[in-house]
Amino acid sequence: MRLQRWNLAWALLGSLTACDPAVVDHSPTSNLLDAETASLEAGVGHWTAWYGTKISRAPGAARQGEASLRIELTEPYGWGVALDNYPGFPATPGAHRATFWARAVRGSSLRVEMRVSWRDARGEELQAHRLAGPVLGADWANARLEMVAPANAERVSVDLTGSEGDPGDALEVDGISIHSQPDR
Numbered sequence: 001m002r003l004q005r006w007n008l009a010w011a012l013l014g015s016l017t018a019c020d021p022a023v024v025d026h027s028p029t030s031n032l033l034d035a036e037t038a039s040l041e042a043g044v045g046h047w048t049a050w051y052g053t054k055i056s057r058a059p060g061a062a063r064q065g066e067a068s069l070r071i072e073l074t075e076p077y078g079w080g081v082a083l084d085n086y087p088g089f090p091a092t093p094g095a096h097r098a099t100f101w102a103r104a105v106r107g108s109s110l111r112v113e114m115r116v117s118w119r120d121a122r123g124e125e126l127q128a129h130r131l132a133g134p135v136l137g138a139d140w141a142n143a144r145l146e147m148v149a150p151a152n153a154e155r156v157s158v159d160l161t162g163s164e165g166d167p168g169d170a171l172e173v174d175g176i177s178i179h180s181q182p183d184r
């Protein structure tokens with residue numbers, strides 16, 4: 001049974017053109033987020049400015065592939081970026097790993113916190129996990145967190161927030177993923 005699961009996982013991986021096996025650094029299961037939301041390669045996916053920011057796809061600036069999500073701060077008291085596809089992407093209970101990459105483009109003391117919201121079939125939040133990234137510099141930095149999606153989880157959504165920064169500051173995010181973890 002375990003062998004079949006891994007074979008299926010590798011077959012799925014092979015079909016994901018946005019997930020080059022040469023740079024894969026995560027478990028070989030599919031991302032719960034869709035390809036554009038995760039990779040920003042052809043657009044901004046489901047990302048939408050929530051407060052204190054404007055967003056865009058940043059071509060030629062990427063941790064993976066050719067583009068990332070540019071987040072430009074427009075207010076001094078914090079910012080947020082969310083998804084527009086409430087109640088989120090299909091999900092299942094059990095062990096997961098969430099990860100993203102981020103870097104500062106302008107500004108100091110910038111950080112990104114990713115909130116992972118697990119919801120039931122009606123869209124009610126069951127539990128949320130917070131993944132806090134490091135203080136960002138010019139180099140890409142990775143943040144990751146292992147978590148267990150609660151029983152009855154059928155949807156997952158994420159948002160990105162920060163409490164530091166000034167108008168005109170900017171940062172970039174790429175390689176956003178939530179993967180279910182194979183049985184060990």
Ligand SMILES: [Ca+2]
Nearest residue numbers: 039064065067
């Ligand atoms: Ca990318």
